[in-house]
Amino acid sequence: MKKTIAEKIFDAHRVNMPFPDTHVLKLDAVFCHEITTPIAITDLQARGMDRVFDPQKIKAVIDHVTPAKDSKTAEQGKILRDWARKHGIKDFFDIGRNGVCHAIFPEKGFVRPGYTIIMGDSHTCTHGAFGAFAAGVGTTDLEVGILKGVCAFHFPKTIKIVLNGKLAPGVYAKDVILFIIKELTVNGATNMVMEFTGPIVDEMSMESRMTLCNMAIEAGGTCGICYPDMTTVDYLWEFIKDDFKTKEDALKEYSKWVSDEDAVYEKVYEYDVSNLEPMVTFGYKPDQVKPVREMTGTKIDQVYIGSCTNGRIEDLRIAAQILKGKKIGDTVRGIVSPATPDIYSLALKEGIIEIFQDAGFCVTNPTCGACLGMSNGVLANGESCAATTNRNFNGRMGKGGTVHLMSPATAAASAIEGTIVNSALYE
Amino acid sequence: MKKFSGKVLFLDRSDINTDEIIPAKYLTEITKEALKPYLLEDLSLSSFDPMKDIDGKSVIVTRANFGCGSSREHAPWALEVNNINVVIAESFARIFRQNMYNCGMFAIELPREKIDYLFETYKNKDVSIDVNVDNNKIIVSANGQSEEIDFNVGEFDKTLVKEGGWVGYADKNY
Numbered sequence: 302m303k304k305t306i307a308e309k310i311f312d313a314h315r316v317n318m319p320f321p322d323t324h325v326l327k328l329d330a331v332f333c334h335e336i337t338t339p340i341a342i343t344d345l346q347a348r349g350m351d352r353v354f355d356p357q358k359i360k361a362v363i364d365h366v367t368p369a370k371d372s373k374t375a376e377q378g379k380i381l382r383d384w385a386r387k388h389g390i391k392d393f394f395d396i397g398r399n400g401v402c403h404a405i406f407p408e409k410g411f412v413r414p415g416y417t418i419i420m421g422d423s424h425t426c427t428h429g430a431f432g433a434f435a436a437g438v439g440t441t442d443l444e445v446g447i448l449k450g451v452c453a454f455h456f457p458k459t460i461k462i463v464l465n466g467k468l469a470p471g472v473y474a475k476d477v478i479l480f481i482i483k484e485l486t487v488n489g490a491t492n493m494v495m496e497f498t499g500p501i502v503d504e505m506s507m508e509s510r511m512t513l514c515n516m517a518i519e520a521g522g523t524c525g526i527c528y529p530d531m532t533t534v535d536y537l538w539e540f541i542k543d544d545f546k547t548k549e550d551a552l553k554e555y556s557k558w559v560s561d562e563d564a565v566y567e568k569v570y571e572y573d574v575s576n577l578e579p580m581v582t583f584g585y586k587p588d589q590v591k592p593v594r595e596m597t598g599t600k601i602d603q604v605y606i607g608s609c610t611n612g613r614i615e616d617l618r619i620a621a622q623i624l625k626g627k628k629i630g631d632t633v634r635g636i637v638s639p640a641t642p643d644i645y646s647l648a649l650k651e652g653i654i655e656i657f658q659d660a661g662f663c664v665t666n667p668t669c670g671a672c673l674g675m676s677n678g679v680l681a682n683g684e685s686c687a688a689t690t691n692r693n694f695n696g697r698m699g700k701g702g703t704v705h706l707m708s709p710a711t712a713a714a715s716a717i718e719g720t721i722v723n724s725a726l727y728e
Numbered sequence: 729m730k731k732f733s734g735k736v737l738f739l740d741r742s743d744i745n746t747d748e749i750i751p752a753k754y755l756t757e758i759t760k761e762a763l764k765p766y767l768l769e770d771l772s773l774s775s776f777d778p779m780k781d782i783d784g785k786s787v788i789v790t791r792a793n794f795g796c797g798s799s800r801e802h803a804p805w806a807l808e809v810n811n812i813n814v815v816i817a818e819s820f821a822r823i824f825r826q827n828m829y830n831c832g833m834f835a836i837e838l839p840r841e842k843i844d845y846l847f848e849t850y851k852n853k854d855v856s857i858d859v860n861v862d863n864n865k866i867i868v869s870a871n872g873q874s875e876e877i878d879f880n881v882g883e884f885d886k887t888l889v890k891e892g893g894w895v896g897y898a899d900k901n902y
Contacts, residue, residue, distance in 0.1 A: 319901065320887065322882065323882070323883075323884040325902065337755075337799065337800065337801070340801075343758065344895070348895070350899065373756040373757065373758070376758060377756060377758060423797065423823060437799040437823055438799060438823060438826070439824075439826065439827035440827075441801060441893060448898070449898055451898065451902050453894075487793060488743070488793035488796065488821070491793065491821060492822050518797075521796060521822065523822055585772065673752040674751070675753060675755070692747070692797060694747040694748065695747070695770055695772045696748075696770040697747055700770065
């Protein structure tokens with residue numbers, strides 16, 4: 302008793318504690334992409350240690366710049382591809398099958414409640430939506446993860462965030478997490494796990510929970526985490542149906558990954574978000590957040606709908622609902638990147654791609670590209686972008702550019718208007 | 729062990745993120761050395777000029793939450809290839825801090841009043857800092873005078889500094 306979900310996961314995975322407050326954990330999965338992994342690979346090769354701890358537990362994708370835009374990015378892809386082939390890493394997603402890492406790995410069933418996962422990507426915290434401990438790490442931690450299947454962490458101090466009430470129409474998980482980051486500030490959760498609970502979270506789809514957990518890092522959090530429930534089981538069912546007789550059995554098993562009622566928290570925040578409005582960032586820090594209402598009329602040059610935060614089918618459906626039968630403003634460029642090929646296909650079947658195209662959006666292949674200004678929608682100096690992404694850092698989407706973070710609904714409405722505006726779903 | 733001493737670069741701002749330390753467009757480089765010219769290129773800080781201000785500096789002193797944002801280890805690498813192996817701050821983002829120690833570099837946390845004191849006393853002076861690894865002290869020197877400030881570092885982090893990083897240690901022990 303008295304343990305949080307993260308502590309329980311630590312207890313189940315601890316290899317040893319070589320030093321005080323140093324918990325070396327066994328990893329259930331190591332995720333890799335082509336930006337942070339190649340240097341780990343070449344370093345292992347240079348050390349004569351080109352091995353992997355378990356090719357089944359390593360998953361890899363080319364997602365940041367795909368198709369390759371130049372010789373350097375082609376080389377990064379090649380290093381990852383050659384390495385995956387050499388070591389028999391079956392779950393390697395190359396062009397045509399690739400998608401944004403934090404969308405495609407859950408979609409393929411690689412994330413399960415109680416898992417420990419690392420990746421050389423800060424938004425790895427997304428996977429906590431499944432009741433897993435998933436943390437972004439640097440290349441050296443990744444390298445050791447690939448080689449040994451372990452990673453060292455400090456004790457997972459936890460902040461509990463209880464979300465009560467009912468979200469108003471036009472208000473989504475993105476608005477909730479922007480509000481939370483505003484409240485906690487950009488380092489309010491540093492070195493801590495952010496546990497999201499309460500009726501609002503219970504009601505959320507897995508997609509919305511991923512949006513919530515995805516931005517835990519923007520408050521400094523190690524991992525966002527939600528308790529597994531029937532929504533989690535339903536999402537995973539196609540992957541776990543041979544392991545359990547019934548969904549209830551699966552839920553019973555996964556229910557061990559829930560915090561005890563008397564668990565000890567660093568802090569507990571309780572919010573009633575019934576009156577929350579759509580939110581948007583200003584400035585260059587993700588805690589610089591205001592209601593959209595106060596930013597109405599702010600001119601934008603580009604709208605980007607996509608990324609590991611909001612590029613999933615639910616996000617595209619919401620945006621399409623607003624864009625249907627409308628045209629985007631003459632002075633705006635619209636770009637949408639469905640986060641995975643399956644999302645793209647589903648959007649095609651549902652007529653969503655057509656709605657985007659008819660509205661004047663450019664539909665790109667799944668990639669992270671524009672979110673971090675690497676490819677696929679880089680801003681020019683002085684331009685601003687209404688984006689469903691996760692960081693509004695100075696120059697993030699292109700040197701001298703400004704990013705306003707918002708929900709897909711707000712982004713779609715702003716695309717039509719040419720300036721930042723609340724979606725009709727809200728008004 | 730790396731070298732943990734030299735002239736100080738003061739960066740008087742909190743929440744300096746890894747996109748500012750090394751912009752994402754340079755993450756296509758596959759050698760650390762290639763990052764050298766781009767360190768702090770997008771830093772939003774008035775009167776800071778990366779072309780002039782970094783040269784000859786080996787220690788950074790800054791405010792809270794240094795290295796927030798992306799997990800890119802390119803941030804410590806960009807420092808390392810510019811001969812900066814020590815950052816002293818009020819606090820660090822978790823991943824950046826771990827990346828520093830994983831590379832055998834120092835991310836030293838000091839209480840806010842000590843950081844304030846360093847800025848107030850030394851910001852505009854020609855100042856050097858030397859890290860005494862064995863005694864957990866930094867020695868601050870300017871104008872022929874010097875003073876010592878204690879700092880705390882965990883055993884794990886110190887072991888990584890002494891062993892030159894996490895890969896070697898993990899290979900031996902796991």
